[in-house]
Amino acid sequence: MTDQSMRGYLSQLATSGALHRVKRRTDPKFEIGAVLALKDRGPAILFEETGSLPVVGNLLVSRARFALGLNVEPDRLDDLCIRALSHPVKPVITGSGPVQEVVQSGDIDLKASLPVPTWFERETAPYITAGVIIAKDPETGRRNVSIARLRLEGGGRIMAGIAKNHHLNLLAEKAKALGKRLPIAVAIGNHPAVLLGSQLYLGLGDDEFDNIGGMLGEPLRLVKCKTVDLEVPAEAEIVLEGELYPDEQIEEGPVSEFHGFYVSYGAGMGGCIACITRRQDAIYQAVLPGYASEHCLLGGIAIGATLRQALQRMIPAVRRVLITEGGMGRLHAIISMHKPRLGEGKRAAMLAMGQVNLLKLVTVVDDDIDIENPREVEWALAARFRGHEDLMVVEGVKADRCDPVHEDLTVTKIAMIATTHPGDGEPLSRSEFVSAPRDVLARVAAELDQY
Template sequence: MTDQSMRSFLAALENKGELHHVERNVDTRFEIASVLSLRERGPAQLFTRVNDATMSVVGNLYNDRGRFACALDVPRAGLDALCVSALERPIAPKIVEDAPVQQIVHRQPLDIGSLLPVPHWFEREAAPYITAGVIVAKDPETGRRNVSIARLRLEGGNRLMAGIAKNHHLARIAEKAHHRGHDLEIAVAIGNHAAVLLGSQMYVGLGDDEFDIVGGLLGEPVELVKCKTVDLEVPAHAEIVLEGRLRPADLIEEGAVSEFPGFYVYYGPGIGVEIGCVTHRADAIYQAILPGYAAEHCLLGAVAIGATLTRDLQRSIPAVRRVFVADGGMGRLHAIITMHRPRLGEGKRAVILAMGLVNLLKLVTVVEDDIDPEDPRQVEWSLAARFRGHEDLLVLPGVRADRCDPLHEDLVVTKIGMIATTRPGDGEPGGRSEFVMPPRDVFERIRQNLHLY
């Protein structure tokens, strides 16, 4: 049985010298945010003394693709394949009776801010936000689970505010509950295995249970435990769980909030949440994800979007090999599609299909599968050597955009595709794009014995 907790990964980071212990006292008000920002790409940060809290805080856990791969016990190069496999071969969860996350139980009256060391992130935000909370809910019509992440702001006492885009599945499920005249039960799991975080971000259909995908990532059923006060199941090996109700009729003005482009945005009102029970491990560790344009925040979306797009594009265009969602595009807006000898027009078709499937995308580059999409130098070379502007530039003005896009006007934006692939005959002996190299037999002999030179 795999260790399905966050702790096994913390131990692995500790053994590799990639877990930095911050032992001086830090304040949840902007100090944790400052340390995580200044050490955004380095070791994970474990804050052992946070105000007067009894819990430690950990952040910057998954600020590199290699970290996700390590947590899922695959080579870095195998991360995308594992994610696609999990989507295609999900494994249903398993219910257990006893769970570490329910060692301690708190019931009303509750003060979330006193129980949990929730960071206050940025200057213009009104209050602290829970940023790594995996939210579990059930569709009131079908009973099917939905697993996702949304920001949760502390409102004092047992009240939270949930910031949820109206097109997200959780918002649609909450609206269904509202039309039926009742609130929506939710549970929020904090401090999760990487498989739970990644699974919660997969772009799948309403009614698809993301916990099945988590099982596919783990290679075994994820263990869930029934909540104490709501009819939901949560990861048994999480650190903390909040049980409560989302109240669609209770609208709370949010004001300025950080978003992945790195700017403040103003989305209007969020939805009120009332928490009735908190459970946690006896020595719980609070997990925080630095929001805004930060590596971990961007990568969590990038890995999941890339995997789901790879699966979906391959169903229609077999030449597609991989979709890589780039960090520089905020893990949402820029993608590179690799294809194997695409036929004329297939590259443009892949661009249009990708943008149709993920409305966040607005710059998509198509390259051959001899190009490493994670290497900007190779991608730029491909544009220089294979991109013909008069034929291969696709400009789509006035396309529907996501509300998160920093440049949208009335929710539309211009989207661009660039097709940097070969033509028939390119790369053949004597062709315009034949690569220079020594004789292949010499080259392979040296490659196999390079350690002797």
């Protein structure tokens, strides 16, 4: 069996020199967040002395780090996600797992048991940010796996900040209509595949654990919870078991979002944790929220993979989709296409905006452009974009509440089509890069270290 734990990935990081251990006492209130922010693009950081459990953060701050955790080359990361979507592998239930080595129930005090960071100055309490939440549809029994911020309210009490269109909220509303509460389990300290898989844009009723198995190339091993009818990753570090109270609203106040600003969404949903299970030597995982690399990439990589799959079904010329970090991992996309026909670039941009509500700036380029290289994308705009015919501006489009500049939940959406046009292939055209003969380039590239 392969290692399906976070700590196996930590070992990989340590071997490659990408894990830094902080041995001085570090306060979860603001100090841990400040360190993670100031070392955002650096090594993963393990805070060994926090007053309770160790805390680890900044694990997945680059596409290369995701690729390392998923055991693929960086240029194959998107392909792995697509394979996971098209070739799911159902999980298996095991009798036991290290996440249940310690069981704590009864009088739960989350602040005393876990080193949950308080992140930003105007936020009013600590937030769990890397908790993968498992719930089931109270009508169908189908599983849902996602991440939502959870604020500690004292004792075992929590508040869940969930968008209205979030599947978890829809399940809570179903439970409310049935006069019930919604059982949840929150897994903290997960393999990178579990974190990334929880962010895939799937349909309500699709089980993200199936696609996580597709990423792993084997079934994800689960254990049954102790107090709720749910299953959780057997090799996670910590699991919280409890319920959401759909009829209980708790005012949240200012909270950070992926764009790096404070927002006020109004009331969140109340809930309570009644049981904690964990490893004997558990490590608490935290994801720095706001405009931070790991937060942006977790959403961006998952959105890009599901969007690419959707677009390729409609337009086979689509090759890749990148949701950019500069666009906060949510708002900006770059689409590469192979010899698009006249009008196909605009069609791809419109379909992308329709598929992902958050997108508001889409750039389309040819597949000779490396879409992960901003210099090449800007070159395509300079060399191939004709403003009078390749710019699309659509005003008054429904937006997500997260968009930092929405007005009455609408925004203006823009697309720029920076591709060669059919007929641009004649000599001295913009469709052909200058270069030495291909055979000479290939030979020199293979022997480059000898020059």
